[in-house]
Amino acid sequence: MTEQAADPAAATTPGFATRAIHSGQDPDPTTGAVVPPIYATSTYAQDGVGGLRQGYEYSRSGNPTRHALEECLAALEGGSHGFAFASGLAGEDAVVRAFCRPGDRLVVPHDAYGGSYRLFARVHADWGIEVVPVDLTDLAAVEQAVAGGRTSLLWIETPTNPLLAIADIAALAEVARRHGARTVVDNTFASPYLQQPLALGADLVVHSTTKYCGGHSDVVGGAVVVNDAELAERIAFHQNSIGGVAGPFDSWLVLRGLKTLALRMERHSDNAEAVAAFLAGHPAVAETIYPGLPSHPGHELAARQMRRFGGMVSFRVAAGEQAALDLCGRTRIFTLGESLGGVESLIEHPGRMTHASVAGTALEVPADLVRISVGIEDVNDLLADLDQALHIR
Ligand SMILES: Cc1ncc(COP(=O)(O)O)c(C=O)c1O
Numbered sequence: 001m002t003e004q005a006a007d008p009a010a011a012t013t014p015g016f017a018t019r020a021i022h023s024g025q026d027p028d029p030t031t032g033a034v035v036p037p038i039y040a041t042s043t044y045a046q047d048g049v050g051g052l053r054q055g056y057e058y059s060r061s062g063n064p065t066r067h068a069l070e071e072c073l074a075a076l077e078g079g080s081h082g083f084a085f086a087s088g089l090a091g092e093d094a095v096v097r098a099f100c101r102p103g104d105r106l107v108v109p110h111d112a113y114g115g116s117y118r119l120f121a122r123v124h125a126d127w128g129i130e131v132v133p134v135d136l137t138d139l140a141a142v143e144q145a146v147a148g149g150r151t152s153l154l155w156i157e158t159p160t161n162p163l164l165a166i167a168d169i170a171a172l173a174e175v176a177r178r179h180g181a182r183t184v185v186d187n188t189f190a191s192p193y194l195q196q197p198l199a200l201g202a203d204l205v206v207h208s209t210t211k212y213c214g215g216h217s218d219v220v221g222g223a224v225v226v227n228d229a230e231l232a233e234r235i236a237f238h239q240n241s242i243g244g245v246a247g248p249f250d251s252w253l254v255l256r257g258l259k260t261l262a263l264r265m266e267r268h269s270d271n272a273e274a275v276a277a278f279l280a281g282h283p284a285v286a287e288t289i290y291p292g293l294p295s296h297p298g299h300e301l302a303a304r305q306m307r308r309f310g311g312m313v314s315f316r317v318a319a320g321e322q323a324a325l326d327l328c329g330r331t332r333i334f335t336l337g338e339s340l341g342g343v344e345s346l347i348e349h350p351g352r353m354t355h356a357s358v359a360g361t362a363l364e365v366p367a368d369l370v371r372i373s374v375g376i377e378d379v380n381d382l383l384a385d386l387d388q389a390l391h392i393r
Helices: 016-022 064-077 088-099 114-127 139-147 169-178 229-242 248-259 261-280 299-305 321-330 379-390
Strands: 081-085 104-109 130-134 150-157 182-186 204-208 222-226 285-289 312-317 346-348 369-373
Touching (some): 016 064, 016 248, 064 081, 064 222, 064 248, 088 114, 088 150, 088 229, 104 114, 104 139, 114 130, 139 169, 150 169, 169 182, 222 229, 261 285, 261 312, 312 321, 321 346
Parallel strands (some): 104 150, 150 182
Antiparallel strands (some): 081 222, 204 222
């Protein structure tokens, strides 16, 4: 968080929505443009060799549009430095390469997003990183996993994709600290509006900005945020050395998305609460998984650690896998497709779609599971759509 200044006019940190609209986004110094321009340039004129204007020399190393986004992301997560990547996985890869060396252990959630797990287990493991999946809701098991090797990173995802398990960020960060490991939180599902991992003790936050941060299903991107100059230097070095940076137009789209994040997350949460209550009372649904339901095992923890419960709901279809697949094909407003976090509602079958890459591993998901990303449409239309799709003739 920004330090309190002596000047009373500047004494308070602006609220979340104010930071989303203004951080990193002062009017353009050249023209006064209120919206940061898309600096579509690979290189920058130098005033004599090494005479850089505002530090820019080449757009892999730095670009003003990307910097505006990076500053805004840092402000929203309460961090000192943000880094924007070409995708969530590009950001995750930079984090693992920055902090793990051959022989190090990387402790990961046993129900991590399938693409993250594939990156750890099938790419990083080949470079000598020992990847250990563990149930993050079992603190004793986490402690054992962290203490059982040369653990450099404890990877947290909360809520998880797609089972929406809730992990105790503060308690897990404490375990990692005791054993000299750093904590990374994948904050994609919550977004910085609903959850602030750095304030809870995490060292690094990662995002697939493709999801709620962008919010309009029109861009793929990633972010890493830290609140420490040394960590920032390591991420900056790897971001520039590996080169998986966000381009200027993609950065601009995510930055535009962030401006409405607070409003969108409130509406996503409103709609998802209503959808979860509807599904929980439906006879065709065997189990509804939503952290906002008192029946969710992580409900109280989520209520403590999150502002609200978010827009993701998963449920198990009572009649089994084929019925779940059929249901996914029957909705009219919920679009059948991968991804999440956009304004429009989406439905998918994790076992056959987003999580097919973890079939046969410890991370395999139930075959009757359906995941929905509840959008910001009129809630009655969403409920009616699910109702007709669940009506099994
Ligand atoms: C929780 C989570 N983390 C990371 C990612 C990877 O992000 P990207 O697809 O932008 O590479 C995803 C993508 O679905 C995700 O859901």
